[in-house]
Structures are given as C-alpha cells and as structure tokens.
Amino acid sequence: MNYLKSTPDSEGFFGEYGGAMLPPPLEPHFKEIREAYLRISKSAEYIRDLRYIRKHFQGRPTPVSYLKNLSDKCGGAQIYAKREDLNHTGAHKLNHCMGEALLAKHMGKTKLIAETGAGQHGVALATAAAYFGMECEIHMGEIDIEKEAPNVTRMKLLGATVVPVGFGGRSLKEAVDSAFNAYVPQADTTLFAIGSVVGPHPFPMMVRDFQHIVGIEAREQFMEMTGDLPDIVAACVGGGSNAMGLFSGFMDDEGVALYGVEALGTSSNLGDHAATLTYGEDGDIHGFRTIVLKDKDGEPAPVHTIASGLDYPGVGPEHAHLHRTGRVTYTACDDKEALNAFYAISRHEGIIPALESAHAIAFAMREAPKHPGKSILLNLSGRGDKDIDYVTETFGFGEAD
Incomplete structure (x- = not known):
C-alpha cells in the first residue's frame, strides 16, 4: 500500500511514535480539528480553493x-x-499555513495562534491571516526575536501580535509552551496552527499532507x-x-x-x-x-x-x-x-x-x-x-x- 495512504494509523501513530496526549480541556478541540480536517480537506470546494491559492497567491x-x-x-x-x-x-512554511487558515475559515474560526522559531512560520501565518481577514497571535522566544528581527518586523507589518517569551531557554520550545497556554482559553474561536510536523495528532499528518x-x-x-x-x-x-x-x-x-x-x-x-x-x-x-x-x-x-x-x-x-x-x-x-x-x-x-x-x-x-x-x-x-x-x-x- 502507498506509504502516505497507510501512515499514520487512525490514532495518529507512525509505528510507535505520535498520538495525542492532551489535557482533558483540549481533547474536544483537537478532536474537532481532526474530524474537520478529514472531512473538509477531501471536499472539492476546499481542494479547488487551495489549488487557486497555491498558483495565484503563493x-x-x-x-x-x-x-x-x-x-x-x-x-x-x-x-x-x-x-x-x-x-x-x-520559505516552505506558507504551504501549510494557507492550508491551516483555509481549514480554520471552513470551521468558522476567527483567529490563528502559533509559535515560531526563526520567524518564517510566524510570517507565513500572519500572511495567511491577512489574506483571510483573521486575527493572528505569534509566540516567539526573546533570543529568536533578537536574532530574527527582520521577520518580527514583517509579522507586525502584516498585522500579527507578537508575544515575546522570556522564560526558560527563551527559544522555540518555550514559544510552543507559551502558545499552548494562550490557546486554551480561546480555543472555541481560534485554531492553533502548529508550525511543523510536530504536536498531537492530527498535526504531524496534516502539516505533512500540506x-x-x-x-x-x-x-x-x-x-x-x-x-x-x-x-x-x-x-x-x-x-x-x-x-x-x-x-x-x-x-x-x-x-x-x-x-x-x-x-x-x-x-x-x-x-x-x-x-x-x-x-x-x-x-x-x-x-x-x-x-x-x-x-x-x-x-x-x-x-x-x-x-x-x-x-x-x-x-x-x-x-x-x-x-x-x-x-x-x-x-x-x-x-x-x-x-x-x-x-x-x-x-x-x-x-x-x-x-x-x-x-x-x-x-x-x-x-x-x-x-x-x-x-x-x-x-x-x-x-x-x-x-x-x-x-x-x-x-x-x-x-x-
């Protein structure tokens, strides 16, 4: 069987790796994302819109x-x-950011939230939010904000709110922690647009597919x-x-x-x-x-x-x-x-x-x-x-x- 068709399994495992270990308050929100992705991403309307974006915007x-x-x-x-x-x-990041933002629109979400390291995911998500008329909140470690100043400027010009993360190592891991904490109280109206093939199921599969x-x-x-x-x-x-x-x-x-x-x-x-x-x-x-x-x-x-x-x-x-x-x-x-x-x-x-x-x-x-x-x-x-x-x-x- 074709690898991409058979991997991951229905629980989001690639062999022994993957899955979704979530605190109870997040479980229904990730279930909603998973079910929406499996349903919406296969629709002719969604595929048509994403193909248009790929060609005429990206x-x-x-x-x-x-x-x-x-x-x-x-x-x-x-x-x-x-x-x-x-x-x-x-960068490649816009490939999944436009897909995630389009999914959020179909789900009735009004805001996107995410982490970023080098800032490329943050810029791409801010771009997607501007394209779809959505709010955007990006969490970024203070060390990376200093190193990647041009991308911070770009995110702000695109209308995103950049949240500096000053605890721990003040880099990507801490930015993910901060974004997850901020997501919980606004999950009803917001999509957490994870920036890589990481995180709980369905994101490793979803980002790979995009x-x-x-x-x-x-x-x-x-x-x-x-x-x-x-x-x-x-x-x-x-x-x-x-x-x-x-x-x-x-x-x-x-x-x-x-x-x-x-x-x-x-x-x-x-x-x-x-x-x-x-x-x-x-x-x-x-x-x-x-x-x-x-x-x-x-x-x-x-x-x-x-x-x-x-x-x-x-x-x-x-x-x-x-x-x-x-x-x-x-x-x-x-x-x-x-x-x-x-x-x-x-x-x-x-x-x-x-x-x-x-x-x-x-x-x-x-x-x-x-x-x-x-x-x-x-x-x-x-x-x-x-x-x-x-x-x-x-x-x-x-x-x-």
Whole structure:
C-alpha cells in the first residue's frame, strides 16, 4: 500500500511514535480539528480553493535549480535544489499555513495562534491571516526575536501580535509552551496552527499532507530535467516539515536514498546542539511520543544551533519512525559547516539561503565528492533575508574563495 495512504494509523501513530496526549480541556478541540480536517480537506470546494491559492497567491510551482557552479566547486555528484525560497514569504512554511487558515475559515474560526522559531512560520501565518481577514497571535522566544528581527518586523507589518517569551531557554520550545497556554482559553474561536510536523495528532499528518506539494513538484520537475530520479534527496530537520514535504514525493522509490540533516551546533555535548535523532531517546514532548534530547532529570534538554528554526529538543514523530525503520538516514552538520555553506552558495550561485537550509547545502557539499556520477536533490527550504544582519554582524562577510 502507498506509504502516505497507510501512515499514520487512525490514532495518529507512525509505528510507535505520535498520538495525542492532551489535557482533558483540549481533547474536544483537537478532536474537532481532526474530524474537520478529514472531512473538509477531501471536499472539492476546499481542494479547488487551495489549488487557486497555491498558483495565484503563493506562486507555485517553485522551480528546481541545477547548482552547476557549486557542483563544479565540490566535484563528484551533481547538486540540484528545490527552491522553496521562491515560495511567497520566502520559505516552505506558507504551504501549510494557507492550508491551516483555509481549514480554520471552513470551521468558522476567527483567529490563528502559533509559535515560531526563526520567524518564517510566524510570517507565513500572519500572511495567511491577512489574506483571510483573521486575527493572528505569534509566540516567539526573546533570543529568536533578537536574532530574527527582520521577520518580527514583517509579522507586525502584516498585522500579527507578537508575544515575546522570556522564560526558560527563551527559544522555540518555550514559544510552543507559551502558545499552548494562550490557546486554551480561546480555543472555541481560534485554531492553533502548529508550525511543523510536530504536536498531537492530527498535526504531524496534516502539516505533512500540506507540505506534500513540495515532493510532488520536485519529483516531476527532476524527472523532466534529467529523465531520471535523484540518487540522494536531502533536507534539514528541526521539527521536520520541509523534509517531510520533500521526502513524501520519493518515499515509495526504493532506489532514492533519503537524508535528514540535523543541527550539530558547536559540539556533541548536550546543550551545544539540536541533533535529536542523533543523540536523543524515546520520550514525550508537547503532547506526542517521539525521540527527545533529555537532561539528567529526563526533561527536554537545552539545545543550541546557529539556525533558530532547528532549535528544538524533539522531532516530528514521523521522522522518529523513519529513523527507526531505516528508510531515512539522519546525519548532522555543525554551525561552522552551515555557515561555510551559507557563504558558498551565496558567492557561487547568487542564492542567499536561510541558515536552516544551509545545513542541507552543507550536507550536499560534504557528500558530493563521494558520489561521482550521482545526483543530489536538496530542499532549499527558505531564503536568508532574515539571517543576513545576524550573520554579517556576528561573523562578517566570509572569505572569498
């Protein structure tokens, strides 16, 4: 049976991971979302409206680009990129935000609430709220607000209320905690639009389904460009929405090797990285079962990465499942590798990537010399407008090579 048709099961489990562990006050609201999604998303009206939005507002399909200069520089495999940085708002996030907002409209909701790390999900949801005439509330860690100032400005210009989160690590995990707490008293009129393939069922499935458009387009475009499927498909993984979007187009192609690239930060020591699948263990976080980075007390551990959107001590349950089954191989790139990739693709291809996407680029640059005659397709999940001030002020403009 087709993988996407059979996974997850009716309870939202991908193998042993997933599910919905909710406090009693939230159970009816998530049941409402699940039932509405299963019913509404299959209707001809919903599908028609979403297709119109994809084409006439988002600017889809985004292209696949052959990175000739980078391929020549690295040697070995030929490198291609699915250009989600050219999706409206500059990242893949709008794919699920427009789907979630359209669902909220059909459900009679008047407000959207969410967390954000790098700010791309926040910008995308604020954009969707403006498009549909809805209120929007975004929770964001104070550290990320400082690092990603351009995206904070964009959210406010789009009419969103940005709520700074100042407790704990003041980053993505705490933003999720804060958004959940704020959602409870307004759940009757508000949809919690989770920003990745994480959270209680149905969100890991729902966000993956909305991001599936990336994989559908990429597979067709790559075949048209080359006459064959890619040998290697790679994407960065934090929560994992951009990766599941791309992987979903190739899941049933046994000859295509899939690689998820985590953030190794500054070292393998706990607290210095966000490589959950590489160093984590089974556990629960934010209402679902997955693999989690834990501290000595068994609680979600502090994490670090140069890329705010990968700054999460858990991972989507589907990624945990794919890791355990071996269908996807998970590896990691550190801050230095990601930064070098950021400069390299900027200089050699005229593309300034998001720091999150730079992890996938770093992987492709590292692997290309090992695979002459092969092809690598990576997901360039976002553009780097949000990161340029932070990068140049902290690390300079890089050395010409």
